[in-house]
């Protein structure tokens with residue numbers, strides 16, 4: 001319950017008391033419970049302390065490790081450029097020093113909204129005043145023969161990443177099923193480790209769901225030049241193995257691709273069942289508002305698990321990115337600590353493959369025009385997606401100015417001078433002016 | 434451990450022991466210093482870790498790469514001593530480093 005300040009209460013005998021109750025006028029009096037100890041869960045707890053919240057905070061997490069960053073799992077960590085300690089979101093003594101209780105290795109199984117309690121799989125029940133769902137997403141599985149073979153895996157957690165890394169190395173053969181960002185990053189990292197890599201994609205190009213053709217073609221060529229093999233328009237019929245271990249990927253056309261390890265990267269599914277079973281509206285994720293609040297005023301949801309409003313586009317969407325995690329963690333923490341709602345952000349994402357830095361901003365909803373700036377052959381260019389002459393999204397390859405100004409153009413949503421935007425001789429500063 | 438002093442826009446100081454090898458951004462994020470988000474975890478992709486390096490330390494903090502310069506060019510309120518904290522590696526020679534945070538990250 002929110003603590004309301006009555007006039008008599010405010011004029012109480014103790015000045016100190018008065019000061020305290022004034023400070024926490026819109027803050028909850030009972031524990032804040034966070035379900036999910038991932039990037040979102042760790043961030044929101046830290047922000048609540050940063051914003052001065054003094055109530056107890058408990059984070060419940062199924063993984064046995066404190067919150068960490070996943071992006072390097074397919075990039076720098078996989079290549080061995082950073083270690084496990086670098087992945088950790090906070091310093092090891094951070095949670096203790098900030099009185100944030102971490103309950104790891106346990107799973108929340110049910111929310112009792114009437115009693116305001118979360119039930120855990122170890123039998124414990126935790127009372128909450130405010131609940132934050134930060135349960136993230138899980139890798140989609142394929143329903144084909146052989147998925148249970150040893151060596152067929154997804155890449156979501158540090159445990160997955162360790163397993164993958166232990167099997168990569170000189171001369172090993174990696175087959176990636178699904179040409180998405182994670183799959184392409186893993187293929188690039190595998191090449192860096194001296195392994196062979198084959199990417200099997202159902203569509204006629206990689207990144208078909210998220211990028212335009214020019215970018216897909218550019219990336220395929222870049223990967224091919226570094227030894228990656230692509231099987232496009234290829235459907236996987238089964239994984240085959242010997243003695244329980246995978247040995248290859250059987251395509252629908254009958255061909256067999258030899259593999260020592262198979263990475264299935266075919267998208268993620270939001271872990272929204274806790275909310276759904278508690279009667280909170282969900283549609284490909286828990287539906288939240290611009291404060292990251294669900295239909296239940298004392299329950300928030302943040303990160304990969306949410307279906308959220310995107311202010312720029314005036315529509316709902318589910319995002320899977322760190323930028324989204326941080327934006328929603330701020331929204332929820334501000335609402336809980338009684339701060340004003342933070343300004344809207346233009347969503348963005350990045351990817352590292354070989355020496356390429358990809359930076360993507362916005363979402364290309366219903367776009368009617370594509371404008372390329374720079375020369376794809378020179379590995380420094382940007383693709384702008386327009387609707388009605390306004391920039392909706394940008395994909396920048398080794399092109400930070402295009403990305404940075406692109407974000408501003410997306411936020412502004414005003415008509416753009418096409419001939420200036422597509423002319424690299426006109427600086428991005430001048431394009432935006 | 435290397436001491437790094439982070440000065441928020443409102444003047445609040447945070448003196449943090451940062452493990453050598455970490456970046457100035459990591460030192461802040463891992464210890465919950467407000468005003469440095471570091472969305473991209475140090476990939477020089479987001480410019481959410483913009484800092485002003487105290488004049489006495491500018492030289493020792495090194496020079497930005499062209500990538501960092503390109504990102505900084507589009508950050509808000511850029512000054513000659515602006516850097517992206519994720520691109521400054523903490524070493525013994527930076528013991529006592531002072532960085533100030535811009536208003537836009539306040």
Ligand SMILES: Cc1cc2nc3c(=O)[nH]c(=O)nc-3n(C[C@H](O)[C@H](O)[C@H](O)COP(=O)(O)OP(=O)(O)OC[C@H]3O[C@@H](n4cnc5c(N)ncnc54)[C@H](O)[C@@H]3O)c2cc1C
Nearest residue numbers: 036038039040062070071107108135136303304320321322
């Ligand atoms: C390999 C890889 C590379 C990526 N690269 C990038 C990138 O370059 N840029 C980018 O922006 N994003 C990237 N992402 C996406 C980014 O990591 C996610 O958007 C982010 O981790 C989402 O954070 P989250 O806290 O919402 O969910 P998660 O990080 O998935 O954390 C959710 C946590 O909740 C736990 N949990 C779930 N259900 C329960 C329950 N009932 N009880 C207790 N605990 C539960 C899970 O075990 C998990 O630990 C990448 C992701 C992966 C896997």
